[in-house]
Amino acid sequence: MMPPILKLTNVTKDFGFRVIDNVSLDIIEGERHALIGPNGAGKSTLFNLITGRYHVSKGTIRFKEKRIDGLPPYKVIRLGIARSFQIINLFKDRTVFQNMRTAVVAKHRLGLVCSRLLGRMVTLAAETEYLLDRLSLLPFKDEIAGILDYGQQRALEIGLTIALDPELVLLDEPGAGLTPSETKEVVKLIREITAKKTLVVIEHDMDVVFDLADRISVLNRGRLIACETPDEIKKNSAVKEAYLGNLFDA
Amino acid sequence: MENTLSMIPILVLHGLVYGMLVFLVASGLTLVLGMMDILNFAHASIYMIGAFICYQVTVWTNNFWLALLVAPVACAFLGIFIERTLIRKIHASGHVRELLVTFGLAMIITELVKMIYGTTALPVAVPGSLTGSVRLWGDVRYPDYRLFILILSGIVLAFMAYLLKRTRLGVSIRACVQDGEMASALGTNVTLVTATVMGIGSWLAGIAGVIVAPYLSVYSGMFADMINDCFAVVAVGGLGSLGGALIAALLVGQIQSFGVIYLPSVSLILIYLLMVLVFIIRPTGLFGKKE
């Protein structure tokens, strides 16, 4: 039995009031894990705790058996975790190309280099364009990112996360605000790019969740109330209660 | 040794006096900072303007008390005027431009003052009724005027505390400092509260300017001297925290007072060392909001 790639043990976060309450969760390497729950349940907070934006009040977080709670975000990312944001968090006044190139440069750990690296810059540019092509954003590479339509910005947002080539991908509501057809595209994209990686995705759209997930965790008021396969979740009465029913009728 | 020991209570009093002066100016600065994220460099200029208005009024009427009445009110109007015109206009264009505008304004005011009054220090007479000194204990005497400063600032402080804790306006102000958006969503007229805070803050700075005039005289370098201590107080105390500003101001006052006597060559630097210390331990100041 392989150790989990990400292990949360008794994680608690207090902001004066308790936001995350004694959550213990194992994420298996290679799985697609969905994190669902009503608004305010603490799902994004959990991502923030994992990526080091907040410090845990109690408990530990281990990535590949190494403790990561307490590390600043940039160190957590360097270990192989990357996240996307629920509210689109691009470099809005820079071009699409510049956005992606920053991620590519970061992936190659060249962010602080102060020489021109003539040869490398060319290969980095090529890699940037390749990635933009996979996202179908290459035609827009010289457009300012803020001008793109929402679906394209979403794609770029996810793209920046994947460009870092992380082992563990955390996607925060990748489908938020998308039309049904755009959602289908995004799901397809997510499948492709997380093929050999571990994925944890926060989503409200249940179609997406059941389509993608190997296992589903349900968070309610900071507590983990279930962590099971999709079929089991459908039958779980506590989960139904949390969502006030109706959610799984389809 | 005996002499220096007996000086200690006097030094503490000196420190209190200066600390309260700085607090009067810094309080307005920290509130506006906490509320609107505006670092208003021009705030210390208003303090200077208050001092110069006091000088002018005493030159014309020889009446210090009139100056004490008129100058702070004029400063309050000036503060509100600046907020309405410049700051309102530039607030939406981002922090960089806003900050540069207030910095530029402060420079302009300093130059204006130099142009009208020159660069030498201008004296303002201590009002007749306060020229004496009071016997504190034994042989120790303390100037009436400085005690007056202490008492006046104490009254102002009490008034501020009452305003903030017991009145509806005070509650609105504290709400806006905590979370402006939320306060607005809950029905508080944030623009009105902001203008009020600017007005009150400027009024306080004006008072400080008037009462410092007989104490340290009036000169064009007042902005530069005050801005350092003001910033130190706001930084050490924490943005938006009046309590923090008070504690920091008292601390700064004591450091200045004792520093000048015991460590004269480095007294100017002690304040910076304090800031360094606080920044290393708590980058948001003693009582500041965490980011």
Next chain:
Amino acid sequence: MKRSYKLGCIALAAFFMSAYPLVASKFYTYMLIEIMIFATLAVSYFLLLGHTGLLSVGHAAYFGVGVYCTALSLIHLPNLPVPVAMLVGTLCGLVAGLAIGALLLRLSRIYFTFSTLAFSQMLWAIAWKARSVTGGDDGLSGWSSRQISLPIFGSFGLGNLTFLYYFVAVIAVMSIIACWLFTRTPLGNTLSSVKSNMQRVDFMGININAAKLMVFSFSAMIAALAGSLFVLFKKMASPDFIDMFLSFDVVVMNVIGGYTSFVGPIVGSVVYVFLVEYLSSFIERWQLVLGAFFVCLLLYYPGGVIGVFNQVANRIVRPMRVEE
């Protein structure tokens, strides 16, 4: 602007600058030397504000460190060649940038800004108070008879204006080019991204505090280099070269030219020097006018000269393009 136009402009400027002292009067040569030194200082500031978004209002500190450290080297180590004294001043600026940056860059935006002023004022206070070392408000002087010996060209006195012009020109141009290249490195790109969205850069695994410290120290070093040139130029050191009004003037130069483009501070320093020269000849309180001009620019023409130029150029170019 098209590449060929840009190169043409640069070639023209290079020719103009090379020939200048041979045709211009002493007065204007003197002025251009001052412009070049200020342009270097202004460009070093651009790296902080225009490029990375770090609003510092205490940049004079590093210029002043360069001034005083070079001056002190010239006075106390008379056997040291002048260029080495300049190097000392420059490295002192680098160290000051590292020390102050390490402390201040971790602070949030507003704290950072007014702390830059505070620490600049601290250094000014030291310059003012430490009379025995810095000469207090009398300042330092005494190296005007020094000579600079260069390998091929021989020795020249600091009083030789033409030589000084070329000496400053070469160093200033090289410094500005260094700053330009800095913005074109991966680090430069990271800093532009930091300006755009600091949090996202953090979440890409880049150590933003390290990045900021690198630009801050580099900028301080270039500012100190400008300061060391200034010391040779003015033949004196004074607390005026480290006070808050100089910090303000550096910002003014950037804003006049347009603080978001690299060329802005260069243009701004030219305008600034001419403006000051012109204003001071008939208004005693020209700083007041300058300050008012500065505030008006911020309110109405934040793009500065470059911004206005772009607007005008677009209006001319666009109708032309449509015709094609």
